[in-house]
Amino acid sequence: MVRVVNRWRDMAADVALGAVSLVSMMTSGSGAAGGLMYQVHECSESEQSQEINTWDDLDEDEGRGELIRPESLTVTTIKEATSVDEGIVQIGAVRVMQPTIVEPEGLAPESGISRKRSTIAQEVKRKKSAIEVVKKSCTLRCGHCNEAIEMFDEETISLCLIALETFLHREPSMAAPILFKILYTVTRLIDTPMYPWHSTDMFVPANSRSVAKQMLRVSLHHLSTSAICLQLFDTKIPRPDAFWSVIALSLADFPELSPVYFIQILLEDLEESWPGSVRLIMKNLAYYVVEVSTDVYSIPWQNLVGHLETFFKRYHTAISADNATLPTRAEIENVIVVMSHVLKVQAFASKCPVGLVEAFAKWLSESLHGAEVSLESLLGVCTSCNRALIRERDKQCVTRAVVTELMQAIKFKAKLHEANYVTIANMVLQDAGEDIEVPLLDDQFNTAASEAIRPFLFEVLDFIADLHVIAKLKKETNSDALGGDLKVKLAEAIAVEMSRSNARDCRTVIRFIPWLMSPPSVTQAAPGAFADSVTNVRVLSWLLLGALHANHSCLPVPIECSQHMADYIHFVLAGFADQSKVREGIKGGLQWNSKICH
Known part of the structure; x- marks a missing residue:
């Protein structure tokens, strides 16, 4: 077979077609000789035989090739x-x-x-x-x-691999239709251990597994200028985790095409030809990048930063256009996996990729509008950013972008996905040390979300004080419980922040709710004082409700200010009869007064 492929160009047309068939036999296993796919047989549910014959089901004249x-x-x-x-x-x-x-004798002697x-x-x-x-x-x-299984010796498998590599090298255009089948079969051969030492890092020279790795290296390096990376990452691959693990393992000790440079070639191909959808590309890239070591390849990782920054800028432009399709949840999760792994690179300790993080933060902010993001994914990528960068302002880049998007949403300047409202609020509470209803496999997260929300606490107080935000959120999201749940969580965040001060004075009250220190007088009430008092009582009720949800002792309003709260309650009760025309104010005042008293 090797001699046939080496003399490929001197063959006639009919002989060349025969050689192509022979190469197909070696990979797919058709024909009497079998192939490499028999060597690494893998059952497929779609090809499962529904009828299994036994010895008794076959006649003498039937061929019994279907026996088990x-x-x-x-x-x-x-x-x-x-x-x-x-x-x-x-x-x-x-x-x-x-x-x-x-x-017997006598019955038929003749x-x-x-x-x-x-x-x-x-x-x-x-x-x-x-x-x-x-x-x-x-x-x-x-x-x-019920598929036939063949076993070959090391020499036969190595010769088949050499023949396939020669075929790919000499005639890549003719090998293109079966290129993925060849590469996938070779990766399965590497991933299927024939001997005990195959499942270890032991190197045995001149064995079929080493020949298969060398074939993958040489083939991918030879086809790297032909957009092979883009074609592979944009292909639906069975068992992608095993496939990309073998690719990364094969390129690990190949300086001409390192695993990181393989990603760089993909990004360069995307810069030249942006596809209509990168969903499948990001899925395969997420499977591949986690197999690449972050402790080595320092120079290739640094060279990759610029290409990743350009990629996220282009990606953000693509999803921000009019009538553009926003990323799905699976696509966002895959991109977060890629970014979280990239931020763990040790080479970034001296040179921070601030531009890359900012480009990713813009893309993530836009993606939160269209699809749900899991809390663990947000915590992971924000923690990675907080640990990778050096300057304090840069550490909170991703966290600040996510929290800012929530603030824009509660002011109704942007619209998030329904589930992302509570998810971002849970991220803030988790960083503050509060218990949340979402189970987490790892509690070693440090997002600094409680610090990122501090500049927006007054906007959160306005959101809590607004009587109509629950109806607005219900109209936007078609959810009856979202408005109340979001108010409780944000009120808990403010209550925890107000109770951080250990001093027994009213400085936090003066900072956040200064009106509590000057309650209105019943005898000398200004015009509109009753409506303002009802709003202030509503805010106090939400703060106390949030404090009750905290997992530790939380006292947003000191005991010294309890007399001022009683004055507000007395003023609202006293003005109940005089404000009989303001139905909404009367109903709200009585409701929130009763909550504070309870």
Whole structure:
């Protein structure tokens, strides 16, 4: 086969077609010779056989090629039986006595000999037919899908791999239709251990696994200028985790095409030709990038930063355009996996990729509008950014972008996905040390979200004080519970922030709710004082409700200010009869007064 491929250009057209068929046989396993896919057999649910024949279901004249043979059963070839004497059948060197039918004396003395010979001939013929069927059916098959399984020695597999690599090198255009099948079969061969040392890092020279790795290196390096990276990442791959793990393993000790440079080639191909959708590309990239080490390849990682920044800027422009399709949840999760892994690179400790983080933060802010993001993913990427960068302002870049997007949403300047309102609020509470209802596998997160929301606490107080925000959120999101849940969580965040001060004075009250220190007088009430008092009582009720949800002792309003709260309650109750025309104010005042008293 190697000689045939090496003399490819001197062949006639019909011979060339035959060589292509031979290469296809080596990969797909069609024909009598079998192929590499038999060596690394993998069951497919779609190809599972629905009917399994047994020995009793087959007649003598049928070929028994569909029989199921357990893998643990060793089958030896049985030679054809030859008749030696009457009543004796010889199979190879073994002489077997066959039973004969003996007619009783006196019943048919004249025809007994002829009947005996006829019976022996039929027995010999039947044994010959059975042996032929056994010879045809002695094929090792998968007990799940009934596909034939072949096992080859190391030399045969290595020669097949060399022939395939030569074919890809000499005629890449003719190999293009079956290129992915070839690469996928070779990765399965590497991923399927034949010997115990294959599952370890031990290097055994001149074995088929090393030849397969070398074939992948040489083939990918040879086709790297032909957009092979973009084609591979934009292909739906069965078992992508195993496939990309083998690709990263094969390129790990190949300086000409390192695993990080492989990603750079992909980004360069995307800069030249931006596809209509990068959903599948990001899925495969997420599987691949986690297999690449972050402790080595310092120079390639630094060179990759600029290409990643350009990619996220282009990505943000694509999803921000009019009538553009926003990323799905799976796409956002895959991008977060890629970015979280990139921020763990040790080489960024001295040179911070601030431009990359800012470009990613803009893309993430825009993506929060269209799809749900899991809390653990947000915590992971914000923690990675907080640990990777050096300056304090840069550490909170991603966290600040996410919190700012929530603030824009509660002021109704932007619209988030319904689930992202509570998710971002949970992120703030988790950083403040509060318990949340979402279970987390890891609690070693440091997002600094509680610090990022501090400049917006007065906007949060205005959101809590507004009586109509629940109805507005219900109209935008079609959710009855979202407005109340969001108010409680934001009120808990403010209550925790107000109770951080250990001093027993009213400085936090003067800072956040200064009106509490000057309650209105019942006898000298200014115009509109009753409506303002109802609003202030509503804010106090939400703060106390948020404090009740805290997992530790939380007292946003000191005991010294309790007299001022009582004055507000007394003023609202006293003005109940005088403000009979303001129905909404009366109802709200009584409701929030009762909550404070409880």
